Amino acid sequence: MLCALVTLFAILCPIRADAPGPVHSMAYATVDEKTLYIQGGNPGQGAPLSNQFYSLDLTQSNWNAANPPWKILSPGAASLGAATAANHFMTVVDSGRSLMIWSIRDNGDNVTRSNEIVQYNISTSTWLMRFSSSRLGSYYSLYPNFTKSGATDPATNLVYIPAVFQVDSGMAVYDTTNITEATLTNKYDSSATLAPMPPPLVIGGVLTGHSTVWSEYRSSMLVYGGRYEVPGSSPTTSSLQTPVFSDQFLEYNPTQKNWAGVATEGKSPGNRTRHCMVPAYGGRKMVVFGGSTGPGAALVPQGDIYVLDLSSMTWNQGDSVSSSEFRAGMACSGVENNFIAWGGTNGESTLKSTIIYNLHTNQWTDRLSLDASTSGASSGASNMGGIIGGSVAAVVVIGVLIGYVVYRRRKQCSLQDQVTRQDYEPHGQEYSKHAYDLETTKRDPHETVHQLTLTGLPRDPAVIPLTSEIAPSNHQVRNPEHVPIVHFQGFLRTDPQYSDIPMQEPWRNPHGMAIPEYVLEDETLRQQWIAQQRQQEQQVAILQQQQQLYLDELERLRLEYERLQTSTPSTPITNRGYSQY
Numbered sequence: 001m002l003c004a005l006v007t008l009f010a011i012l013c014p015i016r017a018d019a020p021g022p023v024h025s026m027a028y029a030t031v032d033e034k035t036l037y038i039q040g041g042n043p044g045q046g047a048p049l050s051n052q053f054y055s056l057d058l059t060q061s062n063w064n065a066a067n068p069p070w071k072i073l074s075p076g077a078a079s080l081g082a083a084t085a086a087n088h089f090m091t092v093v094d095s096g097r098s099l100m101i102w103s104i105r106d107n108g109d110n111v112t113r114s115n116e117i118v119q120y121n122i123s124t125s126t127w128l129m130r131f132s133s134s135r136l137g138s139y140y141s142l143y144p145n146f147t148k149s150g151a152t153d154p155a156t157n158l159v160y161i162p163a164v165f166q167v168d169s170g171m172a173v174y175d176t177t178n179i180t181e182a183t184l185t186n187k188y189d190s191s192a193t194l195a196p197m198p199p200p201l202v203i204g205g206v207l208t209g210h211s212t213v214w215s216e217y218r219s220s221m222l223v224y225g226g227r228y229e230v231p232g233s234s235p236t237t238s239s240l241q242t243p244v245f246s247d248q249f250l251e252y253n254p255t256q257k258n259w260a261g262v263a264t265e266g267k268s269p270g271n272r273t274r275h276c277m278v279p280a281y282g283g284r285k286m287v288v289f290g291g292s293t294g295p296g297a298a299l300v301p302q303g304d305i306y307v308l309d310l311s312s313m314t315w316n317q318g319d320s321v322s323s324s325e326f327r328a329g330m331a332c333s334g335v336e337n338n339f340i341a342w343g344g345t346n347g348e349s350t351l352k353s354t355i356i357y358n359l360h361t362n363q364w365t366d367r368l369s370l371d372a373s374t375s376g377a378s379s380g381a382s383n384m385g386g387i388i389g390g391s392v393a394a395v396v397v398i399g400v401l402i403g404y405v406v407y408r409r410r411k412q413c414s415l416q417d418q419v420t421r422q423d424y425e426p427h428g429q430e431y432s433k434h435a436y437d438l439e440t441t442k443r444d445p446h447e448t449v450h451q452l453t454l455t456g457l458p459r460d461p462a463v464i465p466l467t468s469e470i471a472p473s474n475h476q477v478r479n480p481e482h483v484p485i486v487h488f489q490g491f492l493r494t495d496p497q498y499s500d501i502p503m504q505e506p507w508r509n510p511h512g513m514a515i516p517e518y519v520l521e522d523e524t525l526r527q528q529w530i531a532q533q534r535q536q537e538q539q540v541a542i543l544q545q546q547q548q549l550y551l552d553e554l555e556r557l558r559l560e561y562e563r564l565q566t567s568t569p570s571t572p573i574t575n576r577g578y579s580q581y
Contacts, residue, residue, distance in 0.1 A: 019070050020054045022352035024329035024345035025147060027090040027101050030278070031122065034059050036333040039075070039101055041343065042086035044350040051075045051084040056342070058335040061370035065354045068342075068368075076118075076127035083116055087147040089212075091159050093176040097122055100159065100176065102150060146208035146229070147274065147329075151221050152176070153214060153254060160214075160221050160252065162197060163207040171197055171252070198259050202228045202244045209273030209291070210246070216283040217310045221252040222262070224288060227273040245271035245294045266315035269306045274299075276332035280339065280359060285309055287339050287359070292328045299347040301326040305339070305357055318362050325355050337361075338368055360545070361538075371549060 023041025030036050036056040042049055053073040060069050075082040085103040093100050099120040119128045150161035162171040200207060210226025227243040247270050249262040269275065275291025286308040292299045303326035305318040320326075330344030330351070337360040344351050358365050 018072065019068065019352060020052050020343070021050060022350040023050050023052070023086070023343055024327075024350055025086040025274075026050075026329075026331055026343060027085070027088045027103075028331035028333075029090040029092050029099060030058070030333040030335075031092050031096045031099075033282075033333075033335045035122075036331065036340070036342075037073075037090065037099060038331045038342070039082050039090060040085040040088060040103070042329075042350075044345060049084045049086045051082050053082055056333075056340075058333065058340075058368075059370070061368060063368050065356050065366045065368075068354050073125065076120075080118075081127040082118055082120070089147075089149045091150050091152045092154075093119075093152055093157055093159065095154065095157075098128070102148075102161070146206055148208070149210060149212035151212045151214035153221070154216065155219075156254070158254070160212075160254075162212060162221070162223050162250075162252070163210065163226075198248075198250065198261075200228050201246055201248070202230060204230045205244060206230070207246070209275075211275060211277035211288070213277050213279060213286065215279065215286070215310065217279075218251070220254065222277070222286065223250045223252070224248070224277050225269065225272045225275060225291070227271075227294070243273075243294065245273060247271045262313070264308065264313045264315055267306075267317055268315050269304070272302065274328040275302070276330060276341065278332045278334045278339070280307070280334035281336075284311065285359075287332075287334055287357075289332060289339065289341055289357075290327050290330060290344065299328055299345065301328045301344075301346045303327070307359060318357065319364065321355055321357070321364050325351075325353065327351055334359075335368075336370055338370070340368070361542070371552065 020038060020041075021043060023043050026038050026041030028036065028038045034057075036058060037054070038056075039053045040050050041052070053075040055071045055073055057069040057071065063069055082101055083103040085101075088101060088103045090099055090101050092098075099122065101118045101120070103116045103118070120126070121128055148161065148163070150159050152159050157175065157177045159174045159176055160171060161174070205228030207226045207228055211224050213222050214220075215222050225246055225248070227245045229243045247268060249264065249268070250259055251262045252259050269288045269291075270293070272288075272291040272293050275288055277286055277288045279285070280287050288306045288308070290302050290304075293302055294300060303321040303323065305320070307316050307318065308314070309316070327341070327344030327346055330341045332342075333340045337358055339357040339359060340354065342352075342354045356365050356368055357363070358369065
């Protein structure tokens with residue numbers, strides 16, 4: 001029954017190109033959550049810098065992290081293509097049709113070519129031009145080993161490069177619209193503008209290793225972390241003073257043309273440099289991973305991951321990757337529920353491994369999992385009936401599993417069926433709707449007392465869930481012999497004049513979960529109950545997600561089957577979707 005599903009989602013192992021050579025401090029960028037591009041990098045151990053150029057297909061689902069679908073791309077001619085470089089960065093321009101690589105230096109003869117900018121046309125796979133910017137070069141020629149980054153505003157094609165000048169007093173802004181050889185000088189020199197930045201954390205310090213991302217959700221540029229270093233008298237040879245690590249989270253608003261600190265809730269990634277920050281879920285979230293936390297100049301690689309919800313500006317920390325995969329200076333990307341990191345260094349060696357974090361399950365995994373509708377798999381008419389039949393069977397099986405898990409949960413939740421949910425609006429002031437586990441009545445229109453009736457409580461003490469919001473007022477509890485003590489979750493004001501029983505301070509579950517069914521006095525049993533509830537909720541969520549994937553794929557296969565049925569006999573039928581696996 002499930003054989004067709006196995007065929008559907010793991011059809012054939014695609015032929016993989018050789019993976020990129022292990023490097024760190026490469027340039028990278030993701031286009032439309034479809035393709036990750038990486039270029040150049042430092043192999044470490046004193047080896048010459050690289051000019052390798054690769055792409056990673058993010059539309060193929062279910063590939064193994066040990067064998068990603070890399071594709072080798074031409075770095076172009078030495079006089080035109082990508083430079084042999086590291087500590088540089090890449091931006092996406094021209095509505096996703098081109099890449100621009102802002103390079104730092106060429107290590108072949110250790111000659112600084114820090115003001116070089118190259119453009120790559122994605123659709124034609126060609127290098128268009130190579131040119132220089134005196135503004136960019138005025139900084140980079142002094143500090144070739146300092147890692148910088150930039151971001152493109154897709155609405156205007158303006159590229160913003162923060163902290164680009166000596167002592168980080170300003171930001172360069174480049175207009176990349178309609179680039180031609182004739183407009184290079186105008187576009188990249190005389191018309192390049194500056195925007196003041198907040199002062200550095202250390203006088204004379206140069207910011208390096210920060211992450212710069214454009215947020216379409218906020219229509220602004222976000223900059224996180226980095227470290228400030230004060231160069232010696234000779235930036236390329238003198239030792240640096242002790243760096244100062246930063247946990248600053250800055251935002252640049254192009255409409256108002258100003259900088260501001262970003263206020264967030266939850267545990268942030270803290271001080272770090274050479275980390276990565278990439279958007280996820282269409283830009284609604286930002287993911288920060290890895291990097292180095294110092295405190296000195298030595299690399300201290302990390303493997304922790306943080307997700308920032310931009311709607312609530314709240315950080316959530318996930319589980320760290322295994323210590324063998326701690327890294328800094330890596331390439332990162334996000335696609336659907338997946339965060340991907342490749343390459344980097346752990347301070348002792350350069351890595352070539354790919355790691356994947358599932359943002360939905362909050363777990364590190366060895367496979368990229370995509371929605372079936374985006375994976376691009378399809379089959380011919382000869383296999384359509386079996387695949388559709390298997391998909392229907394799988395949907396039915398998963399539906400039964402979901403029903404069973406939900407039934408088990410509902411069987412335990414008898415209290416929900418014994419209490420009343422009733423809208424209330426005392427004295428014209430609107431409070432929370434659907435007061436959970438509460439039945440509220442007004443004894444008299446002119447009184448401020450609201451009576452709370454708790455019914456059907458199976459054992460003591462009774463708990464009003466955290467999801468409830470008790471209207472600020474005076475309260476009574478009926479049948480005190482049945483409910484000798486009531487713990488209120490939420491805000492509560494009581495007046496002893498109207499209280500038939502003693503009230504305790506508001507009680508909150510340390511895990512933030514409501515316990516609507518009952519309360520277990522024994523702490524061990526209560527924790528077991530909480531763990532069981534969480535496990536069941538995760539099972540339901542996973543099964544529902546799988547069911548939706550199969551339903552989407554079933555609909556796509558049905559439409560494909562109808563199309564093939566209406567094809568004329570002279571129309572060849574091929575396994576078009578299978579060829580890519």
